[in-house]
Amino acid sequence: MIKFGVVVFPGSNCDYDSYYSVKKILGYDAEFIWHKENEIKNSDVIILPGGFTYGDYLRAGAIAKFSPVMEKVVDFAEHGGTVIGICNGFQILLEAGLLPGAMLKNESLKFICKDVYVKISSRENIFTNKISKNVLKLPIAHGEGNYFAPEDVLNKLEENSQIVFQYSSPEGEVSKKFNPNGSLKNIAGIINKRGNVLGMMPHPERACNPLLGKTDGALIFKSIVENLLN
Amino acid sequence: MFKATVIVKRRPTILDPQGKAVEQGARLLGFNNVRNTRIGKYIEFFVDTNNRADAEKEVNEYCTKLLANPVIEDFEYNLEEVSDD
Numbered sequence: 001m002i003k004f005g006v007v008v009f010p011g012s013n014c015d016y017d018s019y020y021s022v023k024k025i026l027g028y029d030a031e032f033i034w035h036k037e038n039e040i041k042n043s044d045v046i047i048l049p050g051g052f053t054y055g056d057y058l059r060a061g062a063i064a065k066f067s068p069v070m071e072k073v074v075d076f077a078e079h080g081g082t083v084i085g086i087c088n089g090f091q092i093l094l095e096a097g098l099l100p101g102a103m104l105k106n107e108s109l110k111f112i113c114k115d116v117y118v119k120i121s122s123r124e125n126i127f128t129n130k131i132s133k134n135v136l137k138l139p140i141a142h143g144e145g146n147y148f149a150p151e152d153v154l155n156k157l158e159e160n161s162q163i164v165f166q167y168s169s170p171e172g173e174v175s176k177k178f179n180p181n182g183s184l185k186n187i188a189g190i191i192n193k194r195g196n197v198l199g200m201m202p203h204p205e206r207a208c209n210p211l212l213g214k215t216d217g218a219l220i221f222k223s224i225v226e227n228l229l230n
Numbered sequence: 231m232f233k234a235t236v237i238v239k240r241r242p243t244i245l246d247p248q249g250k251a252v253e254q255g256a257r258l259l260g261f262n263n264v265r266n267t268r269i270g271k272y273i274e275f276f277v278d279t280n281n282r283a284d285a286e287k288e289v290n291e292y293c294t295k296l297l298a299n300p301v302i303e304d305f306e307y308n309l310e311e312v313s314d315d
Contacts, residue, residue, distance in 0.1 A: 058271075059299055066296075095299070102301040105247045148244065148302060182245070 002225045003029040005043025007073065007089075009064045010035070014050035014086065014205060021208035022047075026221055035067035044228055045082045046073055048089030050141070050203060060103060060144045061091030070096060082126065082224060083197045087142055090189070090199035099192055099199045100157070101149035107182025111143040115214070116180055118188045118202055119168035122161040125195040126227035127220055135172045136165075136216040138202035140180060140188075145201040147183035147190075157190055165189035165200055231314045232277045232285045236307040238298045239270040273297055277309070285309055 004022045008015045015032065023030035031041050040046060053064035064070070070092075077083045077098055085093040093099045106112060118136050123129045149157070157163050165188040166174045179186045181201075189200030204217030240246050246268050253267040277285040289307050298305040 058297070062296065062299070094301075100301075102299050104245065104302065107245070107247055109247050109251050146245075146247075150301075182247075 001029045002044045002228050003031065003042060004045045004047055005031055005033045005040050006047045006049055007033045007035060007069055008049075009051065009053040009067060011053040011055060012049050012051035012088070014088075014203065017203075018047045018049045018086070018205040021205040021217070022221055025208045026218060026225075028221070028225060033069055035064070035069045037069050038072065040069065040072050040076055045084065045224055046076060047205075048073070048083070048085040048092050049205070050087030050089060053088055053092065056088075056144075059095065060088060061093075061095040064088075064092045065096040074098060077192075077197050080194065080196050082228065084127070084220075084224070085197075085199040086203055086205065087140075087145075087201055090201055091144065093197060093199040098197050099190055100153045101147055101190070103144045104146040104148050104182075105144050106142070106146050106180070111141075112145070112180050113139070113141040114180070115139050116188075116202060117168050117170050117172075117178070118165040119172040119174055120164065121166045121174075122164045122191075124161045125164060125191050125198070126224055127191065127198045128164060128223055130223035130226045131219045133216065133219065135168060135170060136202075136219065137170075137207070137214055138204060138217055139206050139214070140202050142181070142201055145181040145183060147187040147201075149184065154184060158185075160193055162191050162193065163187055163189075164191050164198060165202065231312050232279070232282070232309045233312045234275055234277055234285070234289045234307055234309050236273040236289070236293060236297055236305055237270055238273065238293075238303050238305045240268060240303055244302050271297075276312070282309065282311070
């Protein structure tokens with residue numbers, strides 16, 4: 001059975017949501033990994049959950065990247081292991097250099113907590129290639145989701161189909177009008193060149209339980225598992 | 231012993247939403263001549279060595295690896311020799 005390892009940093013607050021969604025709703029194996037641990041407990045997929053690690057002091061994710069477990073996560077990712085960073089987890093992946101770019105404060109300076117639509121802009125990866133929908137409805141909740149990268153990096157992301165999710169209309173129109181935070185190219189989620197590390201600002205783990213009204217997040221976890229089982 | 235003072239600044243080409251918002255406050259206060267408010271960070275600490283080259287090396291690494299994010303920020307620092315007590 002595919003096992004998800006959910007890393008728990010001081011200040012993580014979506015760790016239990018992630019664990020609950022993959023284990024209790026989707027029925028996969030899951031285990032918490034305290035950030036001081038030196039192993040990832042035979043996980044097949046690592047989730048870096050959302051939250052405010054170390055109080056977001058200095059910069060979001062800046063201190064968490066030095067937690068002992070991160071050395072193992074980086075090693076795992078460099079050997080092709082599947083890693084998904086959600087919200088603050090995405091910020092940690094950027095700070096750790098597993099994904100290119102950086103996060104700025106939202107253009108509006110507001111913490112934004114609402115449902116948004118994201119277009120699946122690339123399917124050449126294990127996170128989306130088994131999803132038949134073109135647009136997902138997912139919640140966002142962040143103050144620093146304004147993705148920035150220098151132009152040459154942005155061009156490379158586009159060329160290599162690394163832009164996986166873009167903020168869009170419910171029909172999949174990507175334009176400034178549907179950009180909640182000012183992120184360049186409406187970026188909501190990107191993968192590394194190898195395609196095994198995904199960072200995304202929307203919260204798929206909060207959109208898995210039918211009782212809570214949204215289930216599009218489950219499609220991402222299912223896509224990962226289907227790929228790993230084949 | 232050295233005292234280090236570090237200033238971390240966002241690159242000039244990068245949007246600074248905080249600076250923009252603060253400048254709106256300046257307008258409300260009637261400071262009509264204020265332009266291009268940019269917000270950075272000031273950090274100070276001591277480096278426990280008497281060798282300036284060692285201290286510089288350490289401060290540089292501290293800035294590059296943690297205090298500043300090289301994707302969006304630049305840093306500058308000053309090192310001042312101080313007595314040990």
